[in-house]
Amino acid sequence: MAAGKSIAVCGAGPAGLATALYMRRLGLDVTILERFDEPRPVGSGLILQPTGQAVLHDLGLFDAIRALGAPIDRLHGSDSRSGRVVLDVRYDSLPKGGRGLGIHRAALFGVLHDEVLRAGIPIRTSQDIRQVRQAADGKRYLVRADGTECEQFDLVVDCLGASSPLKPLSHGPGKGKSLPFGAIWGTLPWHGDGFDEAALTQRYRRASVMIGVLPIGRAAPDGPKRAAFFWSLKPDDYVAVQRDGLESWKQTVLGHWPEAQPYLDAVDDFSVLTLARYAHHTMSKPVGDGIAYVGDSAHSASPQLGQGANMALLDARALYLALRDHPEDSTKALNHYARLRRGHVRLYQALSAAFTPFYQSDSRALPLIRDVFVSVLARIPPAPQILAALVSGSLLSPVRRLELEKPPRV
Numbered sequence: 001m002a003a004g005k006s007i008a009v010c011g012a013g014p015a016g017l018a019t020a021l022y023m024r025r026l027g028l029d030v031t032i033l034e035r036f037d038e039p040r041p042v043g044s045g046l047i048l049q050p051t052g053q054a055v056l057h058d059l060g061l062f063d064a065i066r067a068l069g070a071p072i073d074r075l076h077g078s079d080s081r082s083g084r085v086v087l088d089v090r091y092d093s094l095p096k097g098g099r100g101l102g103i104h105r106a107a108l109f110g111v112l113h114d115e116v117l118r119a120g121i122p123i124r125t126s127q128d129i130r131q132v133r134q135a136a137d138g139k140r141y142l143v144r145a146d147g148t149e150c151e152q153f154d155l156v157v158d159c160l161g162a163s164s165p166l167k168p169l170s171h172g173p174g175k176g177k178s179l180p181f182g183a184i185w186g187t188l189p190w191h192g193d194g195f196d197e198a199a200l201t202q203r204y205r206r207a208s209v210m211i212g213v214l215p216i217g218r219a220a221p222d223g224p225k226r227a228a229f230f231w232s233l234k235p236d237d238y239v240a241v242q243r244d245g246l247e248s249w250k251q252t253v254l255g256h257w258p259e260a261q262p263y264l265d266a267v268d269d270f271s272v273l274t275l276a277r278y279a280h281h282t283m284s285k286p287v288g289d290g291i292a293y294v295g296d297s298a299h300s301a302s303p304q305l306g307q308g309a310n311m312a313l314l315d316a317r318a319l320y321l322a323l324r325d326h327p328e329d330s331t332k333a334l335n336h337y338a339r340l341r342r343g344h345v346r347l348y349q350a351l352s353a354a355f356t357p358f359y360q361s362d363s364r365a366l367p368l369i370r371d372v373f374v375s376v377l378a379r380i381p382p383a384p385q386i387l388a389a390l391v392s393g394s395l396l397s398p399v400r401r402l403e404l405e406k407p408p409r410v
């Protein structure tokens with residue numbers, strides 16, 4: 001797309017902020033539109049995989065992110081009754097190295113947002129975008145919730161997340177498959193006793209109980225160390241959990257994981273925790289006439305494989321390459337964007353859908369199969385290497401395909 005053309009990036013999450021930086025790199029006239037009065041991060045912490053780290057490295061933001069995050073060497077989970085290991089993935093099994101980076105959402109948001117401000121990209125807040133329409137001259141204009149219209153743009157990039165109202169009807173909000181299990185999440189002070197500072201540590205009971213502690217570093221350089229704490233549950237059951245009271249819930253958690261006591265001590269009210277619902281949808285082609293879908297608006301999944309934010313960053317990079325390589329023909333550019341991401345997105349969406357019931361479901365059979373696989377087969381090479389590649393996001397080599405360099409070690 002030729003320099004100077006106007007781009008509306010809708011949404012100031014990881015997808016929107018990274019996309020805006022890449023659009024500015026192409027010399028495009030980019031504006032971010034966000035519904036919040038003040039742009040702010042949503043949710044607790046997440047793992048930045050080597051894929052997402054490579055994009056941040058390319059954007060010149062790797063050192064800033066590395067300084068805030070917590071390096072992760074291992075994902076480890078065990079059954080609360082038997083003590084059997086039911087999840088064991090080690091990044092040092094990756095043939096070319098690499099580690100995860102646990103990161104506070106405020107840190108990821110802050111680093112991207114500061115760079116957007118430094119680049120002078122305007123962020124228009126209080127813009128609740130509901131529709132995109134085509135003007136007579138082929139340009140696009142956006143309609144807000146109050147029915148007012150924004151000015152026209154040459155290209156719209158939908159980074160509005162999983163419930164984006166801009167998705168075509170066949171993929172619209174509510175059309176994704178809601179998953180039976182979600183989780184309550186909290187960002188709590190880090191407590192090292194009994195916890196590995198370089199691991200995501202989880203406790204399970206079959207697949208219906210899952211509790212986790214993920215070190216996520218600091219929100220700001222001088223801030224305290226934090227952990228993301230989560231408890232898997234069916235969203236519809238949360239009302240009953242709250243009705244039974246905080247103490248009753250804490251006793252249930254402690255029954256599975258007594259060492260979690262210091263984390264539970266930091267929860268003095270359910271308001272400290274946030275309910276997250278999970279849904280699964282994959283757009284067959286994340287582009288339309290004059291519009292591209294980036295991040296969760298194009299594909300969302302349960303966070304079981306921990307890829308969502310990383311996929312959003314890879315999408316932003318792919319859109320940049322496509323527009324760079326087809327500056328005069330936006331239809332070709334958008335089709336190229338869709339092609340660049342198709343294989344990786346489809347593979348990870350399929351794997352995410354396949355793996356989730358082994359870790360979050362009422363099934364009794366699936367966790368049994370899981371336990372046999374993890375305790376026997378997963379230890380036999382090349383299974384450890386494949387599992388590490390899967391979790392790191394590097395199956396199908398998206399870093400090489402998107403002309404990215406491997407980031408320095410975290």
Ligand SMILES: Cc1cc2nc3c(=O)[nH]c(=O)nc-3n(C[C@H](O)[C@H](O)[C@H](O)COP(=O)(O)OP(=O)(O)OC[C@H]3O[C@@H](n4cnc5c(N)ncnc54)[C@H](O)[C@@H]3O)c2cc1C
Pocket residue numbers: 010011012013014015016033034035036042043045046047048127128129130159160161162164165183185276277294295296297303306307308309310311312
């Ligand atoms: C509990 C949980 C744990 C997760 N763990 C991980 C993990 O470990 N690793 C990982 O990579 N991913 C993880 N994810 C997934 C990750 O959070 C998402 O994939 C990622 O945030 C997607 O980024 P996005 O920018 O596409 O969407 P979002 O982060 O949802 O951002 C969308 C933005 O659009 C704005 N917006 C929405 N609607 C409108 C509107 N109508 N008008 C204007 N603005 C609007 C929102 O305010 C927001 O700023 C997790 C998700 C959850 C819920």
